[in-house]
Amino acid sequence: MAGLVDASSLLTRGADWGDWRWQLRHAVTTVDGLSRALPLTERELAGARLAEKRGLPLRITPYYLSLVDPDDPACPVRRQCVPDAREDDEAPGDLVDPLGEVAHEVAPHLVQRYPDRVLLLATDRCAVYCRFCTRSRMVGAGDGAVSLEALAPALAWLRAHPEVRDVIVSGGDPLAMATDRLVRVVEAVRAIESVETIRLATRVPVTLPMRVTPELLRALRPYHPLWVMTHFNHPKEQTPEAAAACALLADSGFPVMNQTVLLAGINADERVLEALFRGLVRARVRPYYLLQADPVRGSAHLRTPLALGVELMAKLQGKLSGIALPKLICDTPGGRGKVPLAPDYVVARAAGKTTLRTFRGELIDYVDPPRGSD
């Protein structure tokens, strides 16, 4: 582990740098390792000590750490992965399990919040533990990849519920699992006839892009349609390595969708979001959702008011093409489902006529066809 090696060597790109297993083995997981890699502020040091004792653990791959600006505590990559003493604070509305996943568990490791899709939690490990994680209650807290035997009741439940067409394999991060274990899970889900799509929810293209290897994709390709749901939050994460991972996925037939979480001091800015979404489209990744951060306990310092997301979307509308503009979503606390939010473009409604405001601020009437015209 990082605490046992010279921290500066972690950021030296030796022959092993491109080996994802080396990256995972050398992930920084201790206060010592982190303070040797970065000059920590008092708040970060206290946060790292807290993370070592309880709550969401500390884990940062050397690759993701290399994107951190050591001289800037406000670095947007640093704020996502370096713990902060404020994680100990409680704010009104905070929840341990903001999406009510425990209450919506239909079988061990299987969560159902919508009629036609489910979430299969296949592991509790990730390459990097994000400080705002919705599942901070459980990531890094179990035994890693869940065995197929332990997933058997979830698979049996799926066989008994053919109305479920879409299975999101998540965790933790399923791509942090060994290839053979991941393939066994995907194979077992694909064997259920009623399952149409399988989605892999992963931050690996962002935090450990060298994990996306031709060997992994060859192993997964037989189980298409497989979609990849990834999670870029800032243009700093759009490195040549990340672009190569996205290109490999797209070339292998995996549609790649991105879910950005709106985060204070990280990306809650029109120019940052514009650069991020344009970069994603260039990488053949569809900006899919811009998510209002969930009220997960200890993350209030990273959350934004709901109105800010709507304001930012209004600024981006018309500036970015439809393929670069995600939907703004609030996943309602308690797990009651996602609600799309949007600026209000309807200025007035009258019988047969609606007045709309364009992105330039002009007011334009849309006149309905005469009744009975068909």
Ligand code: SF4
């Ligand atoms: S990779 Fe995903 S599951 Fe893992 S800590 Fe980050 S947000 Fe949470």
